[in-house]
Amino acid sequence: MPTTLDMAKVEAALEGFTIPPRPEMLKQIQAEIAEETPNIKNIAACINQDVGIAGFTLKVVNSPLFSLPRKISTIEHACMFLGLQRLIKLVNSIVLRFTLSDGNEDIFTQKLWNSATKIGNASIVLAQHLEMDNDFADDCYTVGLFHNAGMALMLSQSPKYPEIMREGYQTGAIIGEYEEQYFDTSHELLGFLIAQSWGLEYHMCNVIAYHHSPNIMLATGEESEKKMFAILKLAEHMTGSTELLFGINPDPEWEKNAVQILDVLHLEDFQLLDLGEVLNNAGIDNVYHV
Incomplete structure (x- = not known):
């Protein structure tokens, strides 16, 4: 499993933030x-x-x-x-949106939850299509909806969060490290704390904690975590999440790690067109089926 989180970092991450119960x-x-x-x-x-x-x-x-x-x-x-x-x-997962938004949704927040819904839906469809069991597919759906929840907390502290993150993606920065430079925490860590406090199982919390750390997730000994991470990143890529949220296309993280991610799922790049058709048939818009 991934490296245990440094509790000093966890405590520091909570400076100025309140994890919703x-x-x-x-x-x-x-x-x-x-x-x-x-x-x-x-x-x-x-x-x-x-x-x-x-x-x-x-x-x-x-x-x-x-x-x-x-x-x-x-x-x-x-x-x-x-x-x-x-x-x-x-x-x-539905309550999460209502709890974090508190009835106030600006343009970026609307994009955030629309993206989370698309990624969650794409994750469960992809997992089912790849013949993973229903419980695992349901967990992929939950991770898809929860994984960027920390962004909502970041935005509550800094209205300029979307602009800062757009610059980070443009420079090809490692997202978690880039956030820590500006905010002394990351949406991965905050998302982990939300997921943990809401009682999500440990493997889902781990994927959320490291979903911008492919070097860690792809080296884990837990096959289920690697697969869940790969499904999440594939769903992000196919739904064009970085373009929707930050206007960045292509996603530099996907470009760098696509081969390894697809290997986990025993997929080849040419199969993405077929997967795009699968998502489209499920009512999910994606970059492979315009």
């Missing part, structure tokens, strides 16, 4: 799921506490991602269709 609603849902006989009506009632979150959950469930034969109109039906464990992962 897991909302009470999620705790109630997980407590209900832990019951010997979970009550779907109680779970649906928890989600329905927030109309915005409930509505967004239904929007995701009814997206081409799940290819439903008919539209689902209630959270109860969504609970039964998704299954309890998948539901909590989905709601977890």
